[in-house]
Amino acid sequence: MKFRERRWGISESQVTPERLLLSRREFLGRGVGAAGLAAGIGLGAGPAIGAQASGGAALAAEPNPRFRVTDPRTPEAEFTSYNNFYEFGFTKDIVRAAARLKTSPWRIVVDGACDHPFEIDVDDLLKKVALEERICRLRCVEAWSMVVPWVGFPLAELVKMASPKSDAAYLRMETFLDPKMATMQSAPQYPWPYVEGLTIAEATNELAFLAVGAYGRTLEKQNGAPIRLVVPWKYGFKSAKSITRFTFTAKRPVTFWQELGPSEYGFWANVNPEVAHRRWSQARERRVGDDERVPTLMYNGYAEEVAGLYAGLGKEKLFM
Numbered sequence: 001m002k003f004r005e006r007r008w009g010i011s012e013s014q015v016t017p018e019r020l021l022l023s024r025r026e027f028l029g030r031g032v033g034a035a036g037l038a039a040g041i042g043l044g045a046g047p048a049i050g051a052q053a054s055g056g057a058a059l060a061a062e063p064n065p066r067f068r069v070t071d072p073r074t075p076e077a078e079f080t081s082y083n084n085f086y087e088f089g090f091t092k093d094i095v096r097a098a099a100r101l102k103t104s105p106w107r108i109v110v111d112g113a114c115d116h117p118f119e120i121d122v123d124d125l126l127k128k129v130a131l132e133e134r135i136c137r138l139r140c141v142e143a144w145s146m147v148v149p150w151v152g153f154p155l156a157e158l159v160k161m162a163s164p165k166s167d168a169a170y171l172r173m174e175t176f177l178d179p180k181m182a183t184m185q186s187a188p189q190y191p192w193p194y195v196e197g198l199t200i201a202e203a204t205n206e207l208a209f210l211a212v213g214a215y216g217r218t219l220e221k222q223n224g225a226p227i228r229l230v231v232p233w234k235y236g237f238k239s240a241k242s243i244t245r246f247t248f249t250a251k252r253p254v255t256f257w258q259e260l261g262p263s264e265y266g267f268w269a270n271v272n273p274e275v276a277h278r279r280w281s282q283a284r285e286r287r288v289g290d291d292e293r294v295p296t297l298m299y300n301g302y303a304e305e306v307a308g309l310y311a312g313l314g315k316e317k318l319f320m
């Protein structure tokens with residue numbers, strides 16, 4: 001606890017204040033002043049009484065030897081306590097607030113430009129896929145990183161089930177919308193629900209993954225239970241948590257962060273150490289756990305798997 005507090009002080013002032021400040025400034029700048037805060041749209045709102053207990057049931061899965069990294073694995077306690085989940089607060093400390101997330105039953109809708117739209121409970125979806133474990137890097141745009149053993153299945157499996165039509169160029173993903181459960185969704189200045197998107201080529205790349213667990217257990221609520229995206233070659237904000245809808249579409253979706261700050265957050269958001277954020281460098285990252293500062297890798301170390309996806313797209317802003 002003491003260590004966390006000390007580290008919080010160091011990291012938040014040196015590495016990640018920009019995002020938090022941006023959030024708060026925009027929050028206030030969009031008309032939520034002191035009155036709004038006093039009315040209950042406060043930062044880091046408290047937990048519910050009688051909130052559901054956290055997840056964490058054992059979840060067995062075969063390790064996939066294709067996806068391993070040499071970097072040290074982030075301690076599980078860090079992964080489950082240092083989070084970004086804006087639906088539950090604008091700090092890293094949202095575990096108590098996220099306990100309100102009701103993850104069962106959890107319906108998922110798959111619709112849009114596809115031959116086989118469907119609606120399914122996440123438990124039934126899991127009966128149709130083989131789970132695997134893969135150890136991947138997670139690089140947040142705020143310049144911190146983790147190495148996480150995820151459990152889940154390739155996003156390509158879900159795409160295959162839906163059989164997209166030829167005009168489906170994108171897959172749009174949407175998180176739940178329930179302001180009673182997620183206090184921050186009462187802030188109308190934000191474009192809730194959280195939306196993310198990938199091209200179909202990205203969504204069917206072998207690296208794109210739907211995680212339902214980590215560290216050999218089902219996902220904790222604060223980590224995006226019961227099902228979240230993992231796209232390790234992109235900044236962490238692309239990896240949408242607690243997804244309820246997948247929609248195939250011909251039109252490029254406008255994502256949550258793009259809508260909030262289009263000059264700083266784009267659709268592609270591929271990791272590139274040479275392309276700085278408008279307000280800070282992306283050349284290095286702080287490894288959560290040992291706090292070591294290490295160089296950031298092109299496509300977060302996954303260039304071999306994904307660089308080919310972007311051939312001929314040089315005019316796009318691929319790295320923000």
Ligand code: MTE
Pocket residue numbers: 079082083084085086087138139140141175194222223224235236237238239240241242
């Ligand atoms: N998904 C939703 N729905 N809401 C969020 O605020 N934050 C994103 C991403 N997915 C976010 C989200 C960001 S900025 C990051 S870095 C990762 O989740 C963090 O995932 P973690 O807390 O499991 O490490």
